[in-house]
Amino acid sequence: MPEWFVLLTTWPAITAGYLVFGMVGFGTTLVAVPVIAHVVPLSTAVPAVAATDFLAATGNGIRMGAQVVKREVWRLLPPMFAGSAVGAWLLFAVPVRTLMLALGVFVCLYALQGLRPKAAARPVAPRWAWWYGLAGGVLSALFGAGGWVYSMYLVRRIEEPAQIRATQTAVLMFSSFLRVALFAAAGRYFDVALLWLVACLLPAMVLGLYLGHRVTLGMERSRFMRLLYCVLLVTGASLIARALLQSG
Numbered sequence: 001m002p003e004w005f006v007l008l009t010t011w012p013a014i015t016a017g018y019l020v021f022g023m024v025g026f027g028t029t030l031v032a033v034p035v036i037a038h039v040v041p042l043s044t045a046v047p048a049v050a051a052t053d054f055l056a057a058t059g060n061g062i063r064m065g066a067q068v069v070k071r072e073v074w075r076l077l078p079p080m081f082a083g084s085a086v087g088a089w090l091l092f093a094v095p096v097r098t099l100m101l102a103l104g105v106f107v108c109l110y111a112l113q114g115l116r117p118k119a120a121a122r123p124v125a126p127r128w129a130w131w132y133g134l135a136g137g138v139l140s141a142l143f144g145a146g147g148w149v150y151s152m153y154l155v156r157r158i159e160e161p162a163q164i165r166a167t168q169t170a171v172l173m174f175s176s177f178l179r180v181a182l183f184a185a186a187g188r189y190f191d192v193a194l195l196w197l198v199a200c201l202l203p204a205m206v207l208g209l210y211l212g213h214r215v216t217l218g219m220e221r222s223r224f225m226r227l228l229y230c231v232l233l234v235t236g237a238s239l240i241a242r243a244l245l246q247s248g
Contacts, residue, residue, distance in 0.1 A: 011203075011204040012035075013031070013035035015208040016032065024168075025164070025165045025169050026231075028052070029053070034238065044194050051180055052205045054173070055205070061166075064165070067166035072157055072167050073171055079131075079132075080133040080175060081178065082134060087139065101240060110236075111232035114228075132152060132153035136149035143239075147168065150168060154168055
């Protein structure tokens with residue numbers, strides 16, 4: 001059973017992370033893990049959040065299944081798995097902080113462009129699923145944070161915010177399953193302390209998802225897009241901060 005000070009830190013972080021997840025369909029890792037890492041080793045925090053992400057995405061996927069645009073999911077899956085393999089290789093071949101810094105700058109610029117008055121995301125052709133799927137898979141393997149890339153693709157392919165969130169959740173269900181499978185193969189889920197932590201985080205996960213769902217219920221597309229770009233801006237800034245802290 002985790003210590004009380006661990007729970008006092010991880011519960012608010014997980015609630016905030018899944019509030020964001022419930023609103024836009026991604027963001028848990030970048031919101032929660034930097035906070036949790038202050039009281040739990042990263043080797044425990046990352047697999048724990050991967051497990052809760054899988055449970056959250058699976059639960060949301062079942063609940064929102066009717067709104068999932070399945071053809072977009074199937075387009076993203078093959079390049080996503082290929083990108084995950086590339087990302088696993090890059091972990092050992094490229095300085096992660098350099099890639100993290102570059103990606104953080106790109107995400108911030110993209111979000112600021114989207115927040116400009118009257119800015120609109122132009123539709124893209126289905127073939128772009130390979131680019132976004134590969135990039136998302138790479139980032140998922142490197143940082144556990146590829147959801148924003150899939151979102152960049154989906155908002156240019158789907159009009160209805162509810163369908164965007166549902167499809168995003170379905171894609172993340174497969175992505176988080178792959179991460180959980182990799183951690184399981186590495187033996188991380190044989191750690192009883194880690195499993196206790198996951199069990200203790202579940203109530204905070206459910207609360208965050210409920211609050212996020214309530215916030216976005218019936219939200220119009222323009223407000224949803226502004227919210228999404230704001231989350232992307234915070235995501236990019238967090239990547240930059242983590243890269244600079246690592247380089248220091």
